[in-house]
Amino acid sequence: MVAIMAKPVEQTAYDDLVILAKSQTTALGRLYDLYYDRIFRFCVHRLFNRSTAEEVASSVFLTVAQGMPQFKGQTEQDFRSWIYTIAANQANAHIRKTMRRQRLMEDFGARRRAREQGPHEWSSLDWPSLYAAIQELKPEHQTILTLRFFENMDYDDIAGIVGARPATIRVTLHRILRRLQEALRGDLGGEE
Amino acid sequence: MFENERDFRKLVARMKTNDEPNAAHREQLRRQVLETFEQAASRGRRTEGRGQRFEPIRPRFSVVCLPFLRLAIAAAILVAATAAVSMWLGAFGGRPTFDRVRLATESAPWLRAVATKYSNDEERTEQHWCNFAAKEVYIVPEDWAVVGYDYGAEQMKLAYSPGTKTLFISELPKAGPYGVESAYNFVQAFSVLAAKDDVAMEESTAEREGRAVRVYAIERADPALTVDGKAVARLRMTVFADSQTRRIVAAAVEYQGPAGTVTAREDWVMSYPTAGPASIYDLGVPRTARVSDMRQGYRGTPGEVPTPFTPTPASTSSFRLEPLRIELPKAMFRGTPVDARTPNLEKPRGSPRPAFLAPAGTANVARGKPVSSSDPEPLTGSLELITDGDKEAVEGNVVELGPHPQYVTIDLQEPCEVYAVVIWHQHRWPRVYYDVVVQVCDDPAFKTGVRTIFNNDADDSLGLGAGLDLHYTETYEGKLVDGRCTQGRYVRCYSNGNTHDELNHYIEIEVYGRPVN
Numbered sequence: 056m057v058a059i060m061a062k063p064v065e066q067t068a069y070d071d072l073v074i075l076a077k078s079q080t081t082a083l084g085r086l087y088d089l090y091y092d093r094i095f096r097f098c099v100h101r102l103f104n105r106s107t108a109e110e111v112a113s114s115v116f117l118t119v120a121q122g123m124p125q126f127k128g129q130t131e132q133d134f135r136s137w138i139y140t141i142a143a144n145q146a147n148a149h150i151r152k153t154m155r156r157q158r159l160m161e162d163f164g165a166r167r168r169a170r171e172q173g174p175h176e177w178s179s180l181d182w183p184s185l186y187a188a189i190q191e192l193k194p195e196h197q198t199i200l201t202l203r204f205f206e207n208m209d210y211d212d213i214a215g216i217v218g219a220r221p222a223t224i225r226v227t228l229h230r231i232l233r234r235l236q237e238a239l240r241g242d243l244g245g246e247e
Numbered sequence: 248m249f250e251n252e253r254d255f256r257k258l259v260a261r262m263k264t265n266d267e268p269n270a271a272h273r274e275q276l277r278r279q280v281l282e283t284f285e286q287a288a289s290r291g292r293r294t295e296g297r298g299q300r301f302e303p304i305r306p307r308f309s310v311v312c313l314p315f316l317r318l319a320i321a322a323a324i325l326v327a328a329t330a331a332v333s334m335w336l337g338a339f340g341g342r343p344t345f346d347r348v349r350l351a352t353e354s355a356p357w358l359r360a361v362a363t364k365y366s367n368d369e370e371r372t373e374q375h376w377c378n379f380a381a382k383e384v385y386i387v388p389e390d391w392a393v394v395g396y397d398y399g400a401e402q403m404k405l406a407y408s409p410g411t412k413t414l415f416i417s418e419l420p421k422a423g424p425y426g427v428e429s430a431y432n433f434v435q436a437f438s439v440l441a442a443k444d445d446v447a448m449e450e451s452t453a454e455r456e457g458r459a460v461r462v463y464a465i466e467r468a469d470p471a472l473t474v475d476g477k478a479v480a481r482l483r484m485t486v487f488a489d490s491q492t493r494r495i496v497a498a499a500v501e502y503q504g505p506a507g508t509v510t511a512r513e514d515w516v517m518s519y520p521t522a523g524p525a526s527i528y529d530l531g532v533p534r535t536a537r538v539s540d541m542r543q544g545y546r547g548t549p550g551e552v553p554t555p556f557t558p559t560p561a562s563t564s565s566f567r568l569e570p571l572r573i574e575l576p577k578a579m580f581r582g583t584p585v586d587a588r589t590p591n592l593e594k595p596r597g598s599p600r601p602a603f604l605a606p607a608g609t610a611n612v613a614r615g616k617p618v619s620s621s622d623p624e625p626l627t628g629s630l631e632l633i634t635d636g637d638k639e640a641v642e643g644n645v646v647e648l649g650p651h652p653q654y655v656t657i658d659l660q661e662p663c664e665v666y667a668v669v670i671w672h673q674h675r676w677p678r679v680y681y682d683v684v685v686q687v688c689d690d691p692a693f694k695t696g697v698r699t700i701f702n703n704d705a706d707d708s709l710g711l712g713a714g715l716d717l718h719y720t721e722t723y724e725g726k727l728v729d730g731r732c733t734q735g736r737y738v739r740c741y742s743n744g745n746t747h748d749e750l751n752h753y754i755e756i757e758v759y760g761r762p763v764n
Binding site: 080091095100109116121122124204232235236 | 750
């Protein structure tokens, strides 16, 4: 399935739902239905493992369920920033906790070595290789990249989630792509 | 290769990955989420939170006063109420129960007390060393103006002036400002007041920092008691005694104004080391200091002064208090930003930490010692980094433990007398770590004989007992915790996330002490 999934949401239509979800179970159920797929996919793209993504997504929604009665936000935009912040933090914490990064690096290192036997084609770049390169970025940069390219969020939304100014996100993203480009270029033996 | 965002988006678009959600998981989680939500909603709005933590009583100063004058007048009320001479003879009445506390306290070879005095919006800390058998007490304030009282054979007061490097010797005041100025007098004065017929002593039991204590409190109202011409309506003294040893472990004095507000306060924490200073020279006063004996009108240096005028020589044993030498890492930021979000936050000192006194020969007994943790697999770093001696806040030095409450335990590999524990969490940024608790124990499981030497878990979220210490901001100086001469083989430090994230970090822990044997 193509990775680009998330679509812009009509924000105002769900503002009331967010307010109701603070006290009504059915409203929270609707919000859950609205966000489960997005959060799950975000977790898949961040963690590259379906079962781990399910685990982290569960943790995210249970955190939301516990915190919803005290949630101060009034709009769907507020809710979206909140839930993605939780998801980003939990994905980062999970990566740190399980040392997945280290193991993945070893796995992908082996893949790269194996690939070095074959032709160095830019077109041969596959998802595991791209993911390996992404994983070499800082966790915060991975979050920004995932939100931008897999969740299709604009700079304002990302800024709200990671707690930075939109202009900063724009510059950071530019640098992230630079680093990723260098990493992949090295990985593909300098091929342009 | 991609050159811009659009290219990269195309690249991502052609990547295939299985990100289709699992319907069974979605449904199962949905039920869990809704159940959790109903439980959370039924509990109602959470009223306990970090923003509503316990606020200790901080003095609000309705009376502008000089600390010395306040102490002097308070002492005059306390001490003049009894025959001062009878105090030295030990003729105290006291209520039967408190008498046992006094006797148990005074039977210790040494009493060490750390007094924190709040006055005029300032905080001062003093270290007191009392030898009840010899009737001597030494007080070391932060500015090293050491004072000694010899209530025994010599009947003299010693006062060292670091500025002039002169040791002044004078007669003991017969009554007056030394009333509750020292831990020695505090015990005496409390006994005297407790014995008075018109003073009601409240007695109760409580738990303090994880151990059972008996609480004795007395209040004294005296319309004649004034400070700087303004009335101090009430004086309240509280003593906390260990239920088992009956020795005093802590005390507090509150001065209340007419409106009932606390105008000044003193907090005392007592411990009982096996040895102490035998002379004022054991407290860092140089032997070369000039001696000015005001009783005899004599001035000179120790070599010139005839023996009768010289203070007791420095002890020949290894016991001598010296400033602890702590190597500090590089500061990673300047100043301490104001943190308005964290309650109970220690006021930034704004200057380097005053020297901490510890017996000569005290060293970092934790260096290279094994460390264990509640999180056996740190997220980054390894546990041995905590005692490797490297305190720089750089990548590769930080041990990151998981979220929620976590602890690390250092095995000193032999019982030690602990004088200070210095903790560096992540000091690269001015963070505040929550629920910091430091314990010393001989039991590796920390089930019996646990002594808590620091606890800022005000709402008891760790379940170790509510702490009275304040939150503090991480700096390159680390947090120095007074070890209170506690004996034990294991030192355990707890934390519960920080102002930046829910994770727990350690760069270094140093335990300054000496092996018991």
